[in-house]
Amino acid sequence: MRPDDFPEIRALPLFRDMEEERFHALMRGAYVQNFPPQVDLIREGEPSDFLHVLLDGLVELFATWNGRETLLATTRPVTTFILAATIRDAPYLMAARTMTRARIVLIPSEDVRAAFDADPAFARAIVADLAQGYRSVVKNTKDMKLRxxxxxxxxxxxxxxxxxxxxxxxxxxxxxxxxxxxxxxxxxxxxxxxxxxxxxxxxxxxxxxxxxxxxxxxxxxxxxxxxxxxxx
Amino acid sequence: MRPDDFPEIRALPLFRDMEEERFHALMRGAYVQNFPPQVDLIREGEPSDFLHVLLDGLVELFATWNGRETLLATTRPVTTFILAATIRDAPYLMAARTMTRARIVLIPSEDVRAAFDADPAFARAIVADLAQGYRSVVKNTKDMKLRxxxxxxxxxxxxxxxxxxxxxxxxxxxxxxxxxxxxxxxxxxxxxxxxxxxxxxxxxxxxxxxxxxxxxxxxxxxxxxxxxxxxx
DNA sequence: GTCAAGGATTGATAAATGTCAATCAAGGAA
DNA sequence: TTCCTTGATTGACATTTATCAATCCTTGAC
Missing domain, CATH: 1.10.10.10 (Winged helix-like DNA-binding domain superfamily/Winged helix DNA-binding domain)
Structure with missing residues (x-):
C-alpha cells in the first residue's frame, strides 16, 4: 500500500506522532481490503496476524461460548481494533464481523511490534490507546455489574x-x-x-x-x- | 526508599528489564507503607498520584454506584495495581481497600511516566502489562455476559x-x-x-x-x- | 469457658429477566 | 405494486436472581 494513500490513518492518535520513515515502512507492508456486509473478519482464538484499521463502514466485535453469542462493542471509522492481541501476540479474544460494506487496512502484527520497539513516539501512542481501552472495558464492567x-x-x-x-x-x-x-x-x-x-x-x-x-x-x-x- | 530494599519489586516483570539507574531513580522517590486491615487506600474519582505495588497482604478493588458496591478484583503479592490510571494520568476508576494487614510501595505516578518516556525496556513492560490487564478484563466481561x-x-x-x-x-x-x-x-x-x-x-x-x-x-x-x- | 458479632445458610416471597409463540411492521426484490 | 424476509413487539409463562427475615455457625474478646 502507498503510504500517503490514506491521510486519515496518519491522522489517527496512534500513528500521528510516528517518525515519517517508520510510518512509511509500516504502510508498505499493509494493504486495504473491501468487504461486503456480514463477513467474518476475525474468529475467536485465531492468532492475531493483523492489526485492523477501519476506514469506512461499521464492524461489530462479539464473543461466543457454549452456543451463545454476545456483542461486546462496535467500531466506527476511523479506529483500530484488537490492538491488545497484536501487542501480546496472543489469540483474538473477540470475533469481528462487518455490519455494512467496509474498507479496512490490515497491518501485519509483526510490523506493528517492530515499529513499537523502534519508535518511542509510537510506543507512547500504543500505551495511551491500550490504557484508554482498558479503562473503557472497566467502565463497561461497572455498568454491567452495578446497574x-x-x-x-x-x-x-x-x-x-x-x-x-x-x-x-x-x-x-x-x-x-x-x-x-x-x-x-x-x-x-x-x-x-x-x-x-x-x-x-x-x-x-x-x-x-x-x-x-x-x-x-x-x-x-x-x-x-x-x-x-x-x-x- | 533504598532501591535494593525489596528485590521482589525488581523481580516483577514490570521492572525486571529496566536500566539499573532508572530503577534506582524510580525507587528513590517511592516509599513503603504498612496498613492495617479494612483501610481505604484509594477512592474512585481521585487523581492517580501513585502507582501501588502490593508486597504483602491482600487488597480488594471495588466500585460503587448509587449506593451499590461490587468487587471487581483482588490482588495478591507481588502485583502492581491501577497502572492504567497512572499512565493516562486520569482519575481512579476503582477504589482499593486492604483486606488484611498489607505492605505497599507507593511510586509517584509522575516518576512512572517519566521513566516510561526515558526507558524503552520499561515502556515495553508497561505495554505488556496493560495489554494483559486489558485482555483479562475482556475475559471477565465474556464470563459475565455469556454465563x-x-x-x-x-x-x-x-x-x-x-x-x-x-x-x-x-x-x-x-x-x-x-x-x-x-x-x-x-x-x-x-x-x-x-x-x-x-x-x-x-x-x-x-x-x-x-x-x-x-x-x-x-x-x-x-x-x-x-x-x-x-x-x- | 461464655458471650457477642458477623458471616453463612435456609425458607418464603418478590422482582427481574429470559423463553416461546404469535403477530405486526418495515424495507427490499422482483 | 406485491410478496417475502427480517426485525420488532406483545402476551403468557418459566427461570433466574434478589430481597427479607430468621436461624445457625464460627470465631474472637474477655
Whole structure:
C-alpha cells in the first residue's frame, strides 16, 4: 500500500506522532481490503496476524461460548481494533464481523511490534490507546455489574444523545437486536425497557429516539463520569 | 526508599528489564507503607498520584454506584495495581481497600511516566502489562455476559483449583460474601449455587472446597481458555 | 469457658429477566 | 405494486436472581 494513500490513518492518535520513515515502512507492508456486509473478519482464538484499521463502514466485535453469542462493542471509522492481541501476540479474544460494506487496512502484527520497539513516539501512542481501552472495558464492567438492564439502557441513551451533540432526538447506530445484546439483555426485554422509559419522557419511532426531558431521564439514570464518560 | 530494599519489586516483570539507574531513580522517590486491615487506600474519582505495588497482604478493588458496591478484583503479592490510571494520568476508576494487614510501595505516578518516556525496556513492560490487564478484563466481561451465575461459580472453582496446583481440595482466598460480589451475585444466591454444584461433585466445608470429579464438573462448566485462562 | 458479632445458610416471597409463540411492521426484490 | 424476509413487539409463562427475615455457625474478646 502507498503510504500517503490514506491521510486519515496518519491522522489517527496512534500513528500521528510516528517518525515519517517508520510510518512509511509500516504502510508498505499493509494493504486495504473491501468487504461486503456480514463477513467474518476475525474468529475467536485465531492468532492475531493483523492489526485492523477501519476506514469506512461499521464492524461489530462479539464473543461466543457454549452456543451463545454476545456483542461486546462496535467500531466506527476511523479506529483500530484488537490492538491488545497484536501487542501480546496472543489469540483474538473477540470475533469481528462487518455490519455494512467496509474498507479496512490490515497491518501485519509483526510490523506493528517492530515499529513499537523502534519508535518511542509510537510506543507512547500504543500505551495511551491500550490504557484508554482498558479503562473503557472497566467502565463497561461497572455498568454491567452495578446497574439493572433498565438503568443501562437509560444511561446508554444519554451517552448516545451526548455523542449526537446533545440534540433531543437521534438515531440508534444499529438495530435493536444488536443493542439488546450489547446491553446484555434479550430483544424482548429491551422492547419492554423502552416502554418503561416512556415514563421518563423517552419516545421511540423505529430506530429514532427522542428524549423529551433530559433532566428527568438523568434523575432516573444517574449517569456517572466514572462509568459513562467513555473518552477519558 | 533504598532501591535494593525489596528485590521482589525488581523481580516483577514490570521492572525486571529496566536500566539499573532508572530503577534506582524510580525507587528513590517511592516509599513503603504498612496498613492495617479494612483501610481505604484509594477512592474512585481521585487523581492517580501513585502507582501501588502490593508486597504483602491482600487488597480488594471495588466500585460503587448509587449506593451499590461490587468487587471487581483482588490482588495478591507481588502485583502492581491501577497502572492504567497512572499512565493516562486520569482519575481512579476503582477504589482499593486492604483486606488484611498489607505492605505497599507507593511510586509517584509522575516518576512512572517519566521513566516510561526515558526507558524503552520499561515502556515495553508497561505495554505488556496493560495489554494483559486489558485482555483479562475482556475475559471477565465474556464470563459475565455469556454465563449464568452457576456457570460462573463452576468455572471460578476450576480456575482456583488450577491455581492451587490442580489439587482436588483448596481454600477459597476470601470469604463467600466477597466471592459472591466478585461473581456478580448475592451471598444467598452463592450459597444456593454451591448446593446446586453438589450434583457435580463439589463439596464445601466452610472456606474449603473439594472437587470430587473434575471431569464431571468440567462437563457442566465447559471452561474455555479464551475466558478462563487468565495468564495469556 | 461464655458471650457477642458477623458471616453463612435456609425458607418464603418478590422482582427481574429470559423463553416461546404469535403477530405486526418495515424495507427490499422482483 | 406485491410478496417475502427480517426485525420488532406483545402476551403468557418459566427461570433466574434478589430481597427479607430468621436461624445457625464460627470465631474472637474477655
Amino acid at each position: 439493572s438492564s433498565l438503568e443501562r439502557l437509560a444511561n446508554y441513551l444519554l451517552r448516545e444523545q451526548r455523542r449526537a451533540g446533545g440534540a433531543p432526538a437521534f438515531d440508534l447506530p444499529f438495530d435493536k437486536r444488536r443493542l439488546a445484546s450489547l446491553l446484555g439483555m434479550t430483544p424482548e426485554n429491551l422492547s419492554r425497557a423502552f416502554k418503561s422509559l416512556q415514563a421518563y419522557g423517552v419516545a421511540t419511532d423505529g430506530g429514532r429516539v427522542a428524549i423529551g426531558d433530559q433532566a428527568d431521564l438523568e434523575r432516573f439514570a444517574k449517569p456517572n463520569p466514572l462509568i459513562d464518560d467513555r473518552t477519558t | 449464568s451465575s452457576l456457570e460462573r461459580l463452576a468455572n471460578y472453582l476450576l480456575r482456583e483449583q488450577r491455581r492451587a496446583g490442580g489439587a482436588p481440595a483448596f481454600d477459597l482466598p476470601f470469604d463467600k460474601r466477597r466471592l459472591a460480589s466478585l461473581l456478580g451475585m448475592t451471598p444467598e444466591n452463592l450459597s444456593r449455587a454451591f448446593k446446586s454444584l453438589q450434583a457435580y461433585g463439589v463439596a464445601t466445608d466452610g472456606g474449603r472446597v473439594a472437587i470430587g470429579d473434575q471431569a464431571d464438573l468440567e462437563r457442566f462448566a465447559k471452561p474455555n481458555p479464551l475466558i478462563d485462562d487468565r495468564t495469556t
